[in-house]
Every structure is written in C-alpha cells, then in structure tokens.
Amino acid sequence: MNGLSLGIPGVVGVRPGTHFCALYSGPDERDRLLFSFLEEGLRHGDKCLCLIDDVEPERVRDRALRPAGPERSPRSAQLDVERASDTYLRSGAFSIDDMMSFLLERMDAAVGDDFGLLRAAGEMSWVLPGPPGWEELFRYESAVNQAVVQMPAILICLYDLQKFGADMLVEVLHTHPRVLLDRTVIDNPHYVDPTEYAPPAELTSGSPYPLVKAGAGRDEVTDRWASLTDAELRIASGVAQGLTNREIAEELYLSPHTVDAHLKHVYLKLDIHTRVELTVLALQHHGATG
Known part of the structure; x- marks a missing residue:
C-alpha cells in the first residue's frame, strides 16, 4: 500500500503499521486533528475507530458523518465511536492484555468486513484520574509499536499539552516513534525501542507520580x-x-x-x-x- 494521507494538510506518505502521538493544546486543536483524521479515513473507505471521553460519542459521529444524505448510511458502518474509559478500563482496570486483545479483535473485524485499513484514534485523558492499573500505560504504549508493525492500521494517541504533566509527556515521547504537532509529522529523536524501554521507577514502585500538568507551578x-x-x-x-x-x-x-x-x-x-x-x-x- 502506498503512503497514505492523515487528512491533515502537508502530512502525506504515512505508512500502515504506524503508531503516532498527536500533541495539541485544548479542544479546538484536538478537533482539527481528530476530525481531519476521521474524515480522511471515511473518504478513503477505511474502518475508523475513535475512543474519546471529552466529547459525547454521538456528537463525534454526527460531525464526522455530516452532511446527512443517502451516502451517510454506508459510511456510518465505517465509523465506531466509544468512550475511551469504557474501552481502556473495560475490566474495571487498565490491562495490557485486555487492550492488546481489543486491538486485535477490532483489526480482525475490520479485515473480516473487507476494510483494507483500520484508522484508530484514542484520546488519553481517561488516565488522568489515576484509575487502577494505569501504571502499565507506557509499557502498553511501547508494546504497541511491535504489534502495529504487522497490522494494516494507523494508530494515533491524543495527548493534550495543557493537561498532562511534564513527567508524563517524557514517557509519551519515549514510547511513540513519530509525533504529530502543528500539522507536521516529526520522527521522534527521543523514542526508545521497545526492547530497551523501561518505565521510570516511580511507575513501578507505587510512589506518587505526577499525572497532570501542575496547576500551582x-x-x-x-x-x-x-x-x-x-x-x-x-x-x-x-x-x-x-x-x-x-x-x-x-x-x-x-x-x-x-x-x-x-x-x-x-x-x-x-x-x-x-x-x-x-x-x-x-x-x-x-x-x-x-
């Protein structure tokens, strides 16, 4: 498959099997990225998946599938929108095995429905309250890089620069080989290969770890x-x-x-x-x- 567009002006030549982090500031910038990505997938005939908590799923569907018309019904089958917290925490806690199984299930379903590509976007604010198992998030993000190489898929994780603490964003950079920022794709010089990545001690020792961007400081x-x-x-x-x-x-x-x-x-x-x-x-x- 030739290089694909993300639907974002200037961002072309993306290959299947790619795992991005998209860094943005606030909901307006998020929506510009997210809906461009979904609408390009719908136009291209791909299976699209959006996991988001900050916007009601039905509002995402309505905006991505507009305008209403005879073409909406078949396109509707291309798009699944679900609450991110319901997916990432579907057993009540975050689990690497559960999320890997979820991705493989959705990949198999897309292939079974004759879609040539799965485009998935996950908005990551679900982790900010510190739900059970969240400490495994970056082990998962790192492991996804090995799994997605074998998939006809493009995966984008959405991180709001206004919400996440600097320590969290350091790990975001360590676990994503490519970064989407300001409508530009950057080969991430700080990416750590999954065979070498180890989360910081604070994530494995149970000691406090700053999740959100510090308000007081x-x-x-x-x-x-x-x-x-x-x-x-x-x-x-x-x-x-x-x-x-x-x-x-x-x-x-x-x-x-x-x-x-x-x-x-x-x-x-x-x-x-x-x-x-x-x-x-x-x-x-x-x-x-x-």
Whole structure:
C-alpha cells in the first residue's frame, strides 16, 4: 500500500503499521486533528475507530458523518465511536492484555468486513484520574509499536499539552516513534525501542507520580520559559528537533562551546537536567520557540 494521507494538510506518505502521538493544546486543536483524521479515513473507505471521553460519542459521529444524505448510511458502518474509559478500563482496570486483545479483535473485524485499513484514534485523558492499573500505560504504549508493525492500521494517541504533566509527556515521547504537532509529522529523536524501554521507577514502585500538568507551578514554569533569551529559545527549538549541539551550532552559526554554555544556562533557568525534559517544555510552549 502506498503512503497514505492523515487528512491533515502537508502530512502525506504515512505508512500502515504506524503508531503516532498527536500533541495539541485544548479542544479546538484536538478537533482539527481528530476530525481531519476521521474524515480522511471515511473518504478513503477505511474502518475508523475513535475512543474519546471529552466529547459525547454521538456528537463525534454526527460531525464526522455530516452532511446527512443517502451516502451517510454506508459510511456510518465505517465509523465506531466509544468512550475511551469504557474501552481502556473495560475490566474495571487498565490491562495490557485486555487492550492488546481489543486491538486485535477490532483489526480482525475490520479485515473480516473487507476494510483494507483500520484508522484508530484514542484520546488519553481517561488516565488522568489515576484509575487502577494505569501504571502499565507506557509499557502498553511501547508494546504497541511491535504489534502495529504487522497490522494494516494507523494508530494515533491524543495527548493534550495543557493537561498532562511534564513527567508524563517524557514517557509519551519515549514510547511513540513519530509525533504529530502543528500539522507536521516529526520522527521522534527521543523514542526508545521497545526492547530497551523501561518505565521510570516511580511507575513501578507505587510512589506518587505526577499525572497532570501542575496547576500551582504552571505560572512559575511559564515565567521561567519567558526568561529565556532569543538565542536560548533557538537552541531549545533545535534540541526539540533532535539536533545535536554541533548541528545546532552549525545551523545558528555559533561555536559548539557557545551552544554548550547556552544550554547549561537553559537547564539552570528551567530547573531541568535532560534534553527530553527540555523537549517537553519546548512542545508545551511551542508557540514561543519560533
């Protein structure tokens, strides 16, 4: 099968067997991504699946299938919309085995109904209350990368940058090989192969782990980001794109020593220690990175 469109202008050449994370800020941006994705699948004749809690399933169906008309009935069979929490927690707790079985069941059903491709989008806010078993989420996200390669499927996990904590978004980046942001698909330089991925100790020890973006500290983080100079912002943008310090230096016509010094100042100002933490903050403030 040739490269496919996601229905998003400029995003073409997507291959079946791909697992994305889509990072967005707020419901308007989510809807632009989600409905473009679903409508392209319907147009292409694919089986489409949407798992979402933040919008009533029937409202999603009505918007994706509009306008009403004789073509709506056959297209209606292409689209399934379900509550994300009912699916991810269908046994009352999150289970990797349950979700893998669910995906395989839907894949088999799509093939049995003569659909050549399954397009599935899962909105991930169901995890924010910390339901039983949620600690296994990123083991699952990592394992999906091995499973989906064998599937005629495109899977997109939807994460709201306004809701999720930086620690959670670090794991999102570790477990998705490709990132969709601002109508651009990025090969994720921070992706960790499933054979090497291990979740942080806080996820396996039962100790507290920040799920949501910290409300009390949000203004402080924003103030710290606003304190970065233009040069520091350009370097942060380069890090978020996966460039090495030497590559950033060449792009900005600086010496590697200057880039190293700027990066140390950025870490101090933001109270962070790693490139992936800087990438998460750059994504959360992507309008400010230029």
